[in-house]
Amino acid sequence: MNKGTGSLFLQQDESTEMAMRSCVPCISYAGIMSPASPENSPPPGKSTSHSTSRRNPALHRDSFIELREGDTRHIISENYAYKTESYYSILRHELDGRTVKPSSSAVLDAYVVPICLERARLAGIPVCEWGISQGYAPSPSILYGLNYFANNAEYCVAGDEMKAKEAVAHLTNRGKYPFCYQKLTHDAAISTCIVVFGKTTGKCRSVEHLARQVYDLFAIPLVTMVTVSNSESIKLSSLSPTRYSQLSPDERTLLNAYLHHQVFL
Amino acid sequence: MSRLGIFVDRKTMSNAEQLTALIRCRDVAENMGHNAEFLFPVDINRIPHMDALFIRTRTDPMNIAYVAAQMAAFHGIPVIDDPGSIRVCSDKINMYSHLIKKQVSIPRTVFLSKHDLTEKCVTRLFDTLGTPLILKEPSTSFSLRVEKVCDMDTFFHVARRFIKLSDWIVVQQYVESTYDWRIGVLGGRLLYVCKYTIPQETFKIQASVNGHIVYCGVQSVPEHDVPPHVIALGIDAANAIGNGLYGVDIKNSNGDACVIEVNDNPSIESGEDNCYPEVFGQIVTHLLKA
Structure with missing residues (x-):
């Protein structure tokens, strides 16, 4: 058994630290090693071997960038989803007591439609009225899945009853999950x-x-x-x-x- | 009279015992003079009209239970499980990190990135943590994605499966035992204790063996029959997460106790509370005391 060491991440010995810097894979005991940690992440804008953009080589698929502004770290990513490297990078900073944006709760809230809209509404942002259903969807309406595999970018627009039924079957995996609907006006x-x-x-x-x-x-x-x-x-x-x-x-x-x-x- | 919402999702209800426990919880609340009602996912907009919310369905930041928890939290309504506890307990990397930070004893644990899934790293893991090793996908529940591996080939086979679901996985020293203590903690205080006896066919409290699900045995244990250091460890572990309701699993091999995991939304339907008839009453009181 091991007790925690007092700090979240076990102290790395010198050889391990060297390994991190040279990007040789190494093991962290009871701690997270993030590729975006200050020790081993490429600075923003630096070229990486998987570059797909001539304008900014750092912006390659699945990569994320840490941008510092004073004591605040901004994590720039194309995917903040739960259990991704970006998410764990944010979590690591939070656990270490550093200021990081966005927060882990913000990224979880933002991509679950009802939570996003309620949080936004309470902050004074105009939002669409929504409801949760497990079968019926009004038409016309815009529909979002509410499950592990839902992607808000792939919303469905139910223009009529038939389309609503098809969309609901797709979004709910034939009734397995609930979904979120937002009624639309005809001129929306x-x-x-x-x-x-x-x-x-x-x-x-x-x-x-x-x-x-x-x-x-x-x-x-x-x-x-x-x-x-x-x-x-x-x-x-x-x-x-x-x-x-x-x-x-x-x-x-x-x-x-x-x-x-x-x-x- | 206060209004207690009990949030349930029929999709995650798997046996009659769960239903019986829900009705028992409602009856306890009503006998205490409160109005208790079941809320389903389609009723989420009614949560702001409740005085407290008790979530009794599988929790995860990506499912509807988290929407219910956040909805309650946004409106200042006491809720078990609170969103913070769901976030921490549903993700074993987050959960173990909290335990480590508070110096709670756990088996030797490594968080392994998908980038470190190499022969060199895996060899070091076996050399350092011993054989066998336990691999966990961080968001597993009911031991679904927890595997014991004894060699490199099996390690890679299992790890690659888990890495498809998470960029990081948990690798842990194997601690042998015939049972786990389950310490129920509410608001930092002991709520109940039971023993989960691990089936002979497996090392987990629940597993699929030859196509059949085998479950652990459950034995409620009076407080005076539980080693005090086990209770203290359970409370310390729960306090490392938050102030809600938790079920802490502890192995106590040779008196060297360690926390295997802290669960939010612990099961209280299979006899865990037989020696503690006040469990639901205490939960209702805790939620509605504000």
Whole structure:
């Protein structure tokens, strides 16, 4: 048996520390070794062997970047999902008592639609009205799965009863899981928008404002926002992860500016 | 009269004992003068109208129970299990990290990244932690994704399966025992104690053997028959997580006790509380005291 050592991570001996720095795989006893730890993570913007982008070689699929601003660490990732490296990197910082954005609870909340919307509503952000069902979906409505495998980017729009039935069968794995529905008005328009540190590129002022509010609440540097608008209002419908490959040239330039400290947080 | 919501999900209800326990819980609350009602996933919007919420379904940050817990927390409603406890206990990496931070005794434990799944690393693990090793996928429940491995080939086979579900997995020293103590803790105080006797066919409290599920035996044990250091360790482990309701599993081989895991939402339906008839009453009181 071993007792905890007083600090979360067991003290590494010198040889282990060297191994970490040289990226030789090593083992941490009762602790997490994150590839994004200060000792062994590539600095933002540095080239890596799996580069897919000439504009910013660090932004390759499944990688994540740690950006420091004073005592705060911003984790930039295309996938903050539960049990991923990004998630555990955030968790490690929290357990060590460091300030990290987004928080582990924020990333879990953001991608579960009812939690995201209720948290946003309580913060004064306009959100779509929602309900949870295990079978019936009103039409027209926008539907999201509520289970381990749900991806908010793959929402379904139930325009009529037949489409609603098909969508429900798909989202619930034929009744196994509940789902979240949001009623739509007949003049509703559904839009998606990528938000980089609370900013958007080429969007109207109301979308910009919503993006800023969402960032202030969840502090997720890279997120896709689904909104529902009509002639009267624009409301948040959901948040979902954003792949680097989905970034437009302008959005990539904006993200790069943050990574290179050309734009201050 | 207070309103107690008991959140259940019929999809995760697997036997009649669970249903009986739910009805017993409701009856206890009503006999105490409260109004208790079952809430299902479609009733989540009613949670803000409750005075307290008791979640009695499988918990995980990715399922509907977490939505219920957060909904209660957002509206300042006392809830068991609270979202923080669900986040920590549902993820063994998070849970063991909390225990280590508070210096609670656990078996020797390594968190292994998918990048470290190499022959060199695995050899070091066997050399350091011994044989056999226990591999755990972090979000496993009911020992579903817990495996004992004795050689490199099996290690890689199991680890690759688990790595598909999590970027990090848990590797642990194997501690042999014929039973686990289960220490029920509520608000930092002992609630009940029972023994889970491990079936002969397996090393887990529940396993599928030749296509049949085998379950552990359950024996409620009076407090005075439990080694005091086991109770103290259970309470320390629970306090390392939070102030809610926990079931702490402890192995006490040769008097050297260690925590195997801390569970939120512990089962109280198979006789765990036979020697402790006040369990549900204490839970209701704890939730509604505010």
